Every structure is written in structure tokens, then in C-alpha cells.
Amino acid sequence: MAPTRRLAVVYNPTKVEDLEADRRVVAEACRRHGWEEPSWIETTAEQTGEKQGRDAVEAGADVVASLGGDGTVRAVASALVGTGVPLGLLPAGTGNLLARNLDLPVDSTATAIEPLLTGSDRPIDVGFVSADGKPEEVFLIMTGLGFDGEIMAGTSERVKGVIGWPAYVMSGLRQLLNRGFSARVEASGSDGVAGSPSDQVRRHARTVIVGNCGTLQGGLELMPDATVDDGVLDAVVIAPRGAVGWASVIADIATRHRVGHQRLARLRGREFTIGTGRPIEAEIDGDPIGPHQRLDIRVDPQSLLVRHG
Incomplete structure (x- = not known):
């Protein structure tokens, strides 16, 4: 049996409209594709995502996803640079500019989670x-x-x-x-x-x-x-x-x-x-x-x- 993979979602509660709905969508997609139950890590005003991203890497996450605005994406990415652990992008907030520039889905969590779980890793400049x-x-x-x-x-x-x-x-x-x-x-x-x-x-x-x-x-x-x-x-x-x-x-x-x-x-x-x-x-x-x-x-x-x- 192939080893299961782990997804960690670092989310900004001030940018997420319906957290429970997002959790259900992501959990169902993970089950469908043979991933473990995802872990969810909340940001705070003091810890905006970098520490949470580091913690997720240390815990063995195969992908660390950001669910928040462009600031949350940047904070999580800061923890992943040079680690070889990919960043996943789930849309929230008003910008989603990195996802738009990469032609990734930004209309809903349901459309964004599929390439996140089944896609390949693309190296980008920082x-x-x-x-x-x-x-x-x-x-x-x-x-x-x-x-x-x-x-x-x-x-x-x-x-x-x-x-x-x-x-x-x-x-x-x-x-x-x-x-x-x-x-x-x-x-x-x-x-x-x-x-x-x-x-x-x-x-x-x-x-x-x-x-x-x-x-x-x-x-x-x-x-x-x-x-x-x-x-x-x-x-x-x-x-x-x-x-x-x-x-x-x-x-x-x-x-x-x-x-x-x-x-x-x-x-x-x-x-x-x-x-x-x-x-x-x-x-x-x-x-x-x-x-x-x-x-x-x-x-x-x-x-x-x-x-x-």
C-alpha cells in the first residue's frame, strides 16, 4: 500500500467566510484521493503564518496550504523557501494574486483543492x-x-x-x-x-x-x-x-x-x-x-x- 500523504492548511480566520464548509470540502477531497485527514493551523495577529508553516513542515506535512489573503500566502511561503515542501494555494481574501499569476483556480475551495492534491510541483523564484x-x-x-x-x-x-x-x-x-x-x-x-x-x-x-x-x-x-x-x-x-x-x-x-x-x-x-x-x-x-x-x-x-x- 502506498504511504498516505499529509496536508496542513494554515488559515487566517479573518479572511475565511465559512471555515466549516471549507474544512468539509478539503477533508472530503483528501479522503477521495487517499490523503490523511488534513490538519488545520490558525494564524493570529502576532503569528501570521511563518511559524505555523515551520511547525507544519516539522510535523511532516507533504504540502502546506495557505488559506487567507496575499499576506498569509507570503508568510507561509517564508517558512517553505528552500525546504522542498510545496506551497498549496486555497483562495481567500480579495487578491489571490500569486494564484492568478499561476493560472490556478481562485473561485472556490472546491475547485482549488483538486490541483493541490493531484498536481505537480512547480519551482518559482522568490x-x-x-x-x-x-x-x-x-x-x-x-x-x-x-x-x-x-x-x-x-x-x-x-x-x-x-x-x-x-x-x-x-x-x-x-x-x-x-x-x-x-x-x-x-x-x-x-x-x-x-x-x-x-x-x-x-x-x-x-x-x-x-x-x-x-x-x-x-x-x-x-x-x-x-x-x-x-x-x-x-x-x-x-x-x-x-x-x-x-x-x-x-x-x-x-x-x-x-x-x-x-x-x-x-x-x-x-x-x-x-x-x-x-x-x-x-x-x-x-x-x-x-x-x-x-x-x-x-x-x-x-x-x-x-x-x-
Whole structure:
């Protein structure tokens, strides 16, 4: 008889609408596919998923699944990098951006659990970012500062819980015409990387984003060439002037123009340093981390396994 496999689900109770229904769906699927009864580990405000992920690995889990928002995914992934234990993705919250970028089901637990139990493991890149010299943190999607950080810091959790990702649009409209900042963005390790127009950008910017994935909420492709397993990160430096400048940038992104223009510069590399003239609101995978003046960013190629369909 083949050995049974173990699934651990790390869940954020504030993001799960019907925990008992999810538990029934997952337990039934595990029985159907010959897995052991799954274990469920709750996150807290103080322990957001990394410790729970480590505990699950130490307990012998074959797959550790995240059931929560993008912040829960990031926390659980932090515990799994380099372990060889795959991350499973169950949809909850408003973003589910990693699952969307991997074309995994995000409509329900019932559709997501099947590839999680029966699929194969896909290695993906992991980003690391240090803000103002602080210890590195993992990111799977994007990190940056400026407009994106202001959006995340200004988005109401209550409104987001009611209307979903359009809450970010509402926040963005309030921040749209805030003043910019002086930025220096340096990319290294881009030798031989096709499509890298420059290794350094200096300009008055509105936002700087470095991404492992390219697709945002609503299917907007901010970095159409970004893929999660190419060993490099992609960056955009957005520098619009007024409403007309924003319209030009939005048109460029909407038409998937890969080269960029005078208001939108694109870079690629394995390491980035972002410096600003003053502290600017920053974010990591959609979580606001407060104002910072320097981000040091690097990629660890294919260091995380994700259970894929």
C-alpha cells in the first residue's frame, strides 16, 4: 500500500467566510484521493503564518496550504523557501494574486483543492527585500514604494471586505495627484537579460515597483514580460506629470507596451537598489510597511515549490 500523504492548511480566520464548509470540502477531497485527514493551523495577529508553516513542515506535512489573503500566502511561503515542501494555494481574501499569476483556480475551495492534491510541483523564484537596512522579508508578487504604497496604506479593510479589489481603486483615486519624489533605481545582474533598456534610472517619480509577477488586481498587466521562474525581477519607474501624464501611463500599460516611454521606464535584473530623497510609503505584496528611503531587493531563483495543476 502506498504511504498516505499529509496536508496542513494554515488559515487566517479573518479572511475565511465559512471555515466549516471549507474544512468539509478539503477533508472530503483528501479522503477521495487517499490523503490523511488534513490538519488545520490558525494564524493570529502576532503569528501570521511563518511559524505555523515551520511547525507544519516539522510535523511532516507533504504540502502546506495557505488559506487567507496575499499576506498569509507570503508568510507561509517564508517558512517553505528552500525546504522542498510545496506551497498549496486555497483562495481567500480579495487578491489571490500569486494564484492568478499561476493560472490556478481562485473561485472556490472546491475547485482549488483538486490541483493541490493531484498536481505537480512547480519551482518559482522568490524575492527578498530589505527596507532601510532591516532584516530581509520575502515577496512573491511585488514590492515598491510611492503610489502603490500609498494605495495599500490608504485602503480600508472594512471597505475591502465589502466590495473586494475595487477598494484599491477608490484609495488610488484619492492618492492620484499627490506629489512625487526623487528616485534612483539601480539594477544589477542583468547582463544577457533580453529587453533590459537600462541599468540605472534617476528621475522625479511617482512610484517604483519591482515584481516577480506582472499581473495586478483586475487582470491589469503592469509588467507583461515578468514570469515567476525566469530568475530575474522586473521593475517599472512611473513618472507622470498631472492627469495627462497618468493617462499616458495607463494607456501604455493597457496596450502592454513592453519598452516604456518617457513617463514609464522598465528595467530587469537580479538585484535592485531603490533610493529616494525622503521616506516614502512602501509595500510588500500588498502589505503596507510604512515610509522608507531605501529598498535593497534580490531574487532567489526557483527556491520555492508551488503545487500546480
